[in-house]
Amino acid sequence: MSDEHGTIESHPLQGETYPPSPEFRDRANVNDPSVYLRAAEDPEAYWASEAEKLQWTKPFEEILDWSNPPFAKWFQDGELNVSANCLDRHVAAGLGDRVAIHFEGEPGDTRTITYAELTSEVKRAANMLTSLGVSAGDRVAIYMPMIPEAVIAMLAVARLGAAHSVVFGGFSAESLRARIDDARAELVITADGGYRKGRVSALKPTVDDALALHGGGSSVERVLVVKRTGNEIEMQAGRDLWWHDEIVTYDDQHQAQGFPAENPLFILYTSGTTGKPKGILHTSAGYLTQVSTTHRNVFDLKPDTDVYWCTADIGWITGHSYVVYGPLANGATQVIYEGTPETPDWGRWWSIIQKYGVTIFYTAPTAIRACMKVGRQVPEQYDLSSIRVLGSVGEPINPEAWRWYREVIGAGSAPIVDTWWQTETGAIMISALPGLTSLKPGSAQVPQPGIDVNVVDDAGNRVDRGQGGLLTIRRPWPSMVRTIWGDDQRFIDTYWAKFGDQYFAGDGARVDDDGDIWLLGRVDDVMNVSGHRLSTAEIESALVEHHAVAEAAVVGADDETTGQAVVAFVILKSQQTILTPEAAEQELKKHVAAQIGAIARPRQVFVVTELPKTRSGKIMRRLLKDAAEGKDIGDTTTLADTSVMQTISDRMRAEL
Numbered sequence: 189m190s191d192e193h194g195t196i197e198s199h200p201l202q203g204e205t206y207p208p209s210p211e212f213r214d215r216a217n218v219n220d221p222s223v224y225l226r227a228a229e230d231p232e233a234y235w236a237s238e239a240e241k242l243q244w245t246k247p248f249e250e251i252l253d254w255s256n257p258p259f260a261k262w263f264q265d266g267e268l269n270v271s272a273n274c275l276d277r278h279v280a281a282g283l284g285d286r287v288a289i290h291f292e293g294e295p296g297d298t299r300t301i302t303y304a305e306l307t308s309e310v311k312r313a314a315n316m317l318t319s320l321g322v323s324a325g326d327r328v329a330i331y332m333p334m335i336p337e338a339v340i341a342m343l344a345v346a347r348l349g350a351a352h353s354v355v356f357g358g359f360s361a362e363s364l365r366a367r368i369d370d371a372r373a374e375l376v377i378t379a380d381g382g383y384r385k386g387r388v389s390a391l392k393p394t395v396d397d398a399l400a401l402h403g404g405g406s407s408v409e410r411v412l413v414v415k416r417t418g419n420e421i422e423m424q425a426g427r428d429l430w431w432h433d434e435i436v437t438y439d440d441q442h443q444a445q446g447f448p449a450e451n452p453l454f455i456l457y458t459s460g461t462t463g464k465p466k467g468i469l470h471t472s473a474g475y476l477t478q479v480s481t482t483h484r485n486v487f488d489l490k491p492d493t494d495v496y497w498c499t500a501d502i503g504w505i506t507g508h509s510y511v512v513y514g515p516l517a518n519g520a521t522q523v524i525y526e527g528t529p530e531t532p533d534w535g536r537w538w539s540i541i542q543k544y545g546v547t548i549f550y551t552a553p554t555a556i557r558a559c560m561k562v563g564r565q566v567p568e569q570y571d572l573s574s575i576r577v578l579g580s581v582g583e584p585i586n587p588e589a590w591r592w593y594r595e596v597i598g599a600g601s602a603p604i605v606d607t608w609w610q611t612e613t614g615a616i617m618i619s620a621l622p623g624l625t626s627l628k629p630g631s632a633q634v635p636q637p638g639i640d641v642n643v644v645d646d647a648g649n650r651v652d653r654g655q656g657g658l659l660t661i662r663r664p665w666p667s668m669v670r671t672i673w674g675d676d677q678r679f680i681d682t683y684w685a686k687f688g689d690q691y692f693a694g695d696g697a698r699v700d701d702d703g704d705i706w707l708l709g710r711v712d713d714v715m716n717v718s719g720h721r722l723s724t725a726e727i728e729s730a731l732v733e734h735h736a737v738a739e740a741a742v743v744g745a746d747d748e749t750t751g752q753a754v755v756a757f758v759i760l761k762s763q764q765t766i767l768t769p770e771a772a773e774q775e776l777k778k779h780v781a782a783q784i785g786a787i788a789r790p791r792q793v794f795v796v797t798e799l800p801k802t803r804s805g806k807i808m809r810r811l812l813k814d815a816a817e818g819k820d821i822g823d824t825t826t827l828a829d830t831s832v833m834q835t836i837s838d839r840m841r842a843e844l
């Protein structure tokens with residue numbers, strides 16, 4: 189693999205493996221290795237048999253239509269209701285008394301919601317949304333904290349055949365507005381606020397600000413507000429309604445209608461290599477099939493005894509697929525926690541695991557590393573013996589964090605499934621199956637049954653074992669992104685243009701001698717900060733929007749806790765008097781957070797007089813990245829001005 193894809197070394201720990209214990213293997217949902225062969229021989233038949241586990245109002249006959257690649261259609265002549273599959277179906281099967289959600293608010297308030305109760309609430313909400321004018325084909329924006337109403341809102345929208353666009357509560361008014369406009373949402377569901385780090389984090393005022401931007405006039409007609417924190421907010425007459433005032437006027441009778449398998453289920457925006465976020469479109473039946481299958485297989489879910497907890501926020505794909513749709517389609521009992529792991533102290537997560545007897549725990553490496561830093565003496569104060577499966581997602585988990593996770597949280601015995609997937613893939617694509625796979629710390633390991641993952645060279649040919657290359661997916665899979673909302677051409681250009689017949693994921697990877705896959709990070713201008721994707725272009729354009737900034741370059745520099753951190757290099761306008769170089773760092777950090785959201789706040793902002801550019805004028809971000817990581821600056825001979833990098837590099841070394 190070439191330099192631009194990063195250096196690939198053989199991992200020294202490649203030999204370290206952990207086979208499943210015989211007891212685990214014997215009881216595992218998947219313990220017959222022939223599943224891989226069966227699925228590889230006829231992937232469509234495999235996925236059809238998985239899809240048949242759902243409840244269809246009209247059974248499908250056609251499995252896959254790939255006559256117009258890259259636009260896939262799965263089970264397209266079938267019809268179902270996604271929400272009824274997550275709710276009514278379980279109640280009808282006599283499981284209404286099973287707990288669906290153990291909710292734990294950050295201040296310590298709790299709610300226990302059974303499947304029967306959740307179904308009633310969603311039906312009521314569906315009636316409310318209907319009378320507010322929501323129907324099949326519409327889009328509803330959801331901007332909420334992690335409270336049960338967020339899940340209820342998503343399922344109510346889905347129940348009506350409309351599509352939701354959940355926007356992470358940490359995003360700014362600008363970001364929210366851009367997403368509302370792109371999806372042309374007519375309704376926004378929000379809350380007065382949520383609790384974060386012991387404080388009220390207001391949400392409704394951000395919605396007000398978003399809707400007031402660009403002179404007001406947006407597609408939004410109504411704003412529905414859940415009361416969570418009781419902070420003072422303004423309610424605009426004729427536009428804003430309190431959820432609790434409205435919902436009591438509707439009853440909990442609602443017959444779910446079946447919708448075509450390819451009916452849009454949701455749009456979720458994610459960063460790409462250019463500044464404009466991409467509206468990733470997912471549809472109904474294929475998505476639900478793959479999220480439920482992978483949730484059952486990868487986590488070895490036993491719905492009648494397990495207590496599952498995924499710490500992801502519903503604002504991200506992990507929250508969509510493995511808090512809402514996968515677990516609920518499988519009738520799981522799960523924990524939903526509103527707040528942050530350090531509130532009121534770093535024992536919070538472990539106390540929740542102890543309290544609810546959590547058996548399956550799914551989180552991100554960045555969180556594990558943060559907990560490692562605090563020290564094992566914290567989790568050791570709690571009884572975590574209920575844990576039997578651990579999951580990881582969002583970025584490669586370094587072997588040191590893997591071992592700590594297994595030893596300290598998993599009692600030295602819980603299998604860890606390292607799950608590779610993306611907003612675009614909708615569901616887990618690469619992961620161990622805990623009853624079958626001998627685990628290898630640091631490697632995501634094997635494609636899921638029925639999934640055709642490859643590591644290829646620049647020409648699209650599979651690389652040999654021991655080699656690195658680019659990660660691609662050859663055959664369409666049920667939960668695959670259907671398009672970029674409103675921009676089919678960008679969908680083609682972004683994912684398919686490079687190889688023609690293979691989906692290009694944007695990640696580098698290596699296959700080891702056993703055929704296991706090791707992910708090596710993004711190969712494009714996308715960063716991974718705390719498991720969240722941010723684009724360098726998006727942050728750069730936010731920076732140059734500041735009146736004092738002439739030019740900006742942003743890189744993701746390796747960071748011990750967050751995986752990568754945003755580091756910005758800016759050139760100030762020569763004539764400007766708004767900012768002194770000394771004041772620039774704080775001001776520009778604040779500016780980026782206000783423009784995009786706190787998640788994009790740079791770790792450092794360096795004011796420089798020049799940026800390293802090639803003779804054709806391209807910024808050499810790779811050199812800046814090396815400088816930001818304190819590394820030696822390699823070959824600079826392609827730079828227009830070779831002294832620039834020396835100056836920057838000397839500065840960085842002085843600061844580090």
Ligand code: 6R9
Nearest residue numbers: 581582583584606607608609610611707721
């Ligand atoms: C689910 C999610 C996707 C990008 C992806 C890759 C990175 C996710 C990973 C992983 C190594 C894993 N990524 N899981 N890298 N090992 N287990 O995170 O979706 O936010 O769209 O990010 O995250 O780079 O391309 P999304």
